[in-house]
Amino acid sequence: METIIAYFSTIPSSHRAAILAGGIAFFWLAESVNPLFRFEYRKWHHAGINLFFTLTTIVVNFVLAFLLLRSADFVHENRFGILNWLPQMNVWLYAIIGLLLLDLIGAWLAHFVQHKTRSLWRFHLIHHTDTWIDTTSANRHHPGESVIRFIFTVLAVLVSGSPMWLVFLYQSLSVVFSQFNHANITLPRKLDDWLSYVIVSPDMHKVHHHYVLPYTDSNYGNIFSVWDRLFGTFRKLDKAQIVYGVDTHMDPKDHNRLGNLLKIPFAKYRPTTQKPSK
Numbered sequence: 001m002e003t004i005i006a007y008f009s010t011i012p013s014s015h016r017a018a019i020l021a022g023g024i025a026f027f028w029l030a031e032s033v034n035p036l037f038r039f040e041y042r043k044w045h046h047a048g049i050n051l052f053f054t055l056t057t058i059v060v061n062f063v064l065a066f067l068l069l070r071s072a073d074f075v076h077e078n079r080f081g082i083l084n085w086l087p088q089m090n091v092w093l094y095a096i097i098g099l100l101l102l103d104l105i106g107a108w109l110a111h112f113v114q115h116k117t118r119s120l121w122r123f124h125l126i127h128h129t130d131t132w133i134d135t136t137s138a139n140r141h142h143p144g145e146s147v148i149r150f151i152f153t154v155l156a157v158l159v160s161g162s163p164m165w166l167v168f169l170y171q172s173l174s175v176v177f178s179q180f181n182h183a184n185i186t187l188p189r190k191l192d193d194w195l196s197y198v199i200v201s202p203d204m205h206k207v208h209h210h211y212v213l214p215y216t217d218s219n220y221g222n223i224f225s226v227w228d229r230l231f232g233t234f235r236k237l238d239k240a241q242i243v244y245g246v247d248t249h250m251d252p253k254d255h256n257r258l259g260n261l262l263k264i265p266f267a268k269y270r271p272t273t274q275k276p277s278k
Contacts, residue, residue, distance in 0.1 A: 001091045008172070009165040016172065020054075023176045027135035027183040036186045036202070036239065039132045049258050050136035053126070057139050060146040067150075071157040072164040081161015095169070100224060101160035102153075102170040107222035110152035112233070115217050120148055122265040128216065129255035129264070131245040133209050138178040144265055177223045181205035200225050207237045211245040 075081045083098055114124040123145040130137045141149065157167055181200045195201040200221045208219040218235035221228050228234040248270040249255050 001095070004169070005091075005165050008168040011168050011172075016168070017058075019172050020058075020175050023179040024135055027179050027185065031134055031184045034186050035184050036206070037184060039134075039184070041132045043134075046130075046132050046134075046256070047136045049256070049261070050130070050140045052258060053141055053143075054136075054139035056143045057141055057146045060143055061150060064147070064150050067154055068157065068167065069164065071154050072162065072167060075158060075161040076163055079161075081157075081159060083161040085161070095166060098160055098162045098166045099170055099173070100226070102156045102162060102167070103174075103221070103223045104227055105156035105159055106149075106153040106170070107174065108220050108227040108231075110149050111220040111222070113152075114145070114148065115220070118269065120145075122269070123148060125246065125249070126261050126264055128209065128246040129249045129261065130209070131250070131252075131255055133182055133184065133206065133244050135179045135183040138175075138182040142262070142265060174222055181222075196225050197229075198225060199223060203239055204234075204236075206239060206242055206244075207235055209242070209244050210237060211243045211250065212247050216246065 075084060079085075082101060083094065086097070089097075111124075114120040123142045126142040126145070127137070127140050130140055153167075153171075156162070162170070177200065181202050182205065183202060185202055187195070187202060189203075192201045192203040196204040200219070200223060204219050204225060205221075207215050210216060215235055215237055218233050219228050220233055225234070245255065249264070254260055254264070
């Protein structure tokens, strides 16, 4: 564990970029071997849009990184946050508790709040407009949403009391898990079901991308599935029934043009009109 702590305490930016790029490349290849759905789409055009949003997310995180560093320094210097208030424990248990807390606040809560707050949903909506979910969809976030998510990450650091090495470890895992559960891949049903008791599996997360309520408002998790099961937001849907997208923006002019996607948060609000068919 000491090796892991030492590595993530000083992880170079180039290594973090390699984790991001390597994950996309790996799951991109896996999708061509055993896809969940065989999409009829311009794959490179779709990837270009999503990679643009990936780059804007990187820029936002880079510009605001000093806030994350100051937050981690603050909790360390002032012994602030849950991890600092707990009795001394095994370092592995410490890391697991820290990752769970970071995932709860930085991912699950951030995601839940964006779905329940209209002004924040306008930005998160861009992620849900994607009708061809694959590994590049993982970072399809409007720059405004990237800022919102960053704020929740800072909040997660302050509440959990996580040191910077644990934050970097969490962010690296978060990137890979997000690429994994968005990837257009097929796992054996039983394996996916078993995985979903611990982590967010591909079939579990795909339910969240079904185009109508109540499925859109379910399965908010990113790494750990425990929070959806604990808070009653876990749902299942047979993958044969899944239709990607969001019912208010099913027109390709809405979801497959970069300029239109950037404008969506500032356009006239379109309320959800459809319910799932019985």
